[in-house]
Amino acid sequence: MKVSLFVTCLIDLFYTNAGKATVELLERLGCEVDFPEAQTCCGQPAYNSGYVKEAKEAMKQMMRAFAHADYVVTPSGSCAAMVKEYPHLFHGDPEWEEEAKQLAAKTYELTQFLVDVLKVEDVGASLHGRATYHTSCHMTRLLGVKEAPLCLLKNVKGLELVPLPNAHQCCGFGGTFSVKMGPISEQMVDEKIAHIEEVDADYLIGADCGCLMNIGGRIERLGKPIRVMHIAEVLNQRK
């Protein structure tokens, strides 16, 4: 199965390990992974801030870069959700509407791809420790992927997965919200960290680097002993 990786700007620059883990994981599961060089960004940062024209230029580049892909897989729930919006945003555009529909139809978030397309729930991973999973807002509410990450994590040998209290509450990232509305964002991420501490988790696992950067960055600043991992890294862990 040929899979084209959409690595996302955050992982490309800052969280390369999550990207590497994604590739290794997919290859081990029998996929042939390619990386279209022309990919840039899904357009979220500009779109969510109201810069729709600018965002659409990035979106067109995405459509060009992945025009020949069979499957587009990305280790980011919010980026996949953004791509799913392309048909709506390019509705009525004679040049791009069809491209947008095609790209949206073949794009998957990583765990969604593993469970729904590859039909795999046990990837043979192993990680010892007590962990809790952060359900990113865009991945659950906009993309609708709720069960897949948990199915996969439940089968990680040695991992004690505990539910996160008030999991439905936003961590306070929201892209530019985290800096434009800093004091409010801070209260939200502090509450999120308090809930992680409530369940004594050693690991905080997530599928969205924006959230992980936000929660992880604050955890580090506060000096808390919680290790933040992207789900791709967890699923790629072996003995």
Place this chain on the structure above:
Amino acid sequence: MPMKIENGPFWKRVEENLHNDFMRGAVAGMQDRGYVRRLGVIEELGHWEEWRSLAEQIRKHTLENLDFYLMQLSENVAKRGGHVFFAQTAEEANDYIRRVALEKQAKKIVKSKSMVTEEINLNPVLEAIGCQVVETDLGEYILQIDDHDPPSHIVGPALHKNKEQIRDVFQRKLGYTKSSDPVELARHAREMLRRDYLTADIGITGCNFAIAESGSITLVTNEGNADLVTALPKTQITVMGMERIVPTFEEMEVLVSMLTRSAVGQKLTSYITVLTGPRDEGDADGPEEFHLVIVDNGRSSILGTEFQPVLQCIRCAACVNVCPVYRHIGGHSYGSIYSGPIGAVLSPLLGGYDDYKELPYASSLCAACTEACPVKIPLHELLIKHRQIIVEREGKAPAAEKLAMKAFRLGTASPSLYRFGTKLAPSAFAPFAEDGRITKGPGPLKAWTERREFPAPSKERFRDWFQTRQKGGNPS
């Protein structure tokens, strides 16, 4: 008070409210309990998504044919002897109501909860002609006595007040001598307001849903105050936002079910009352005269725009109850009687961007509001639309941000520019990075690093790693 509740800057309000521990505890508690309760009644009901789709369809159809249904409503009210006044502006509505009050030589007026009457700022107009206006909804009553403290939640307006504060207010203003036990406080309010109901000249209500087919208005309460406001005084005036209407009783019952579950997690509230015209001939109670004031006040300017879905709102506050931002900043931070996500979308539309330009940005776009809305208003998408307007039409975005976004466009539209730019990143950030993280960031990173560490760009980009690997080189 009018829609706008304060004149100060947004950030001043937010900072103050972030330090209001009682309010934050009250809001968080309300949200947490409400979350469980709401999910419980939804599960019990079953087919919730079908209910939402039905409710959305009813609201959309009604808005698309709003002139027809208002026509039908007004004809049916008049047939039953009621008087209808169409008010395009707040001033017109207030003028009409003042004239009725003067004509009736009204001294005392009792009111049940009505956000639209707050929006048009009705009470001072009546007080100016010598009427005593008494709010009878317990929450509104408490706020009114406390020198018109503004509401902080559209359904539970006194959420920000603790029982000790309420006891103190009752002591100061009503000669109350008992404790802060909510039962005793409520009994005192009951006694005080009893006399007011029985001696009032006019009862003023809002309208949860007007029913076009019969010229009726529907009032939804738990306290029974709206029933006393309408059963006892000789004159009734009902004020409605023009979009608060349904075609028939059958749509009313669907939307009432959505309202009560979404607002307070109840199958039905204690009192749902459908009133049609003044009293029937030969009745011994009920008003002798009925007036319906239908208010536009900026709602028509929302019709025909991408914001039209916001008029589907049934004022349940489900969005407010799930909003993580509201959770921390409380209702007063929004500066409007309409707070939370619905307030952030509606206030700039009714009140302009000058007063409310921060509100659309006071959101992480988590979409909890969109998910909770019983009539499927895409609230988070409308917030993005506001941002787009602020950037493109209003030109109110900060210059540095506009520049950064221009760079974004160039960088992401051109793969070679992107490759070049990201290649530069590690060296550009090198001076600020230590141990793989940035603690005191430059420029745009500064706001981030005030509160969090920021990861330093990896020395090797993912795409470089991938390329090396493809060529058979050593993957790191």
Place this chain on the structure above:
Amino acid sequence: MTRGTIQNRDAFLQTIAERLGRSPRLSGVSRPQWDYAPQWTVFAGYSQDDLLAVLREQCKLIHTDYIETTNAGLAGVLKQQVTAYGGGPVIVPDDPRFAEYGLSALLRDEWPAEQTTVHIWNPALGRQNIDAAEQANVGIAFSDITLAESGTVVLFSRNEQGRAIHFLPKTYIAIVPKSTVVPRMTQAAAIIHEQIEKGVLIPSCINFITGPSNSADIEMNLVVGVHGPMKAAYIVVTDR
């Protein structure tokens, strides 16, 4: 009924039509067939006994006393419940059902004999009815339609049944014939809608009452008994 006045309608509706990008639509609109009808699936196929069971359970959640009796036992049960609520004064509508259900003796003889005042709503007495309701300890009325799902009694106002009966007394008792119970508001709304379509004039006040009055406006603590009655009971007559 003298027709009421309508002011400023034309310009108002014209504005709406303009904003919607078309000419005014003042007639000829009918409701579409809605795409979904989940409200009709609630308790579909339930028997009257099934619905009573639902009603019984619901009353526990809405702080409402629930008592079952046959018609033969109704007078006794009603007397007992009023005593439990603290006795009179009592206010009732002028409703033939009180006689039909064998309550005449209680209202006209027994209660007055033991100094429990009974006021029967009489439109000719005007405001005195309201005073009687204000002084009443118990208001009693027959439920016209009863909604099982929410534990709701539906009352239609009439000259002889004033609104104040349901709101001013300290406590409230609804007599619920089993035959009046329907699954939920959907059925009641359909009945009323059908009447309207036939041209029947609905009463000026229709109340859907669910238990006693309450509020959660003080620290979100539920307080039962605010402006309306502080206690409520439903007496279900199982053989009518």
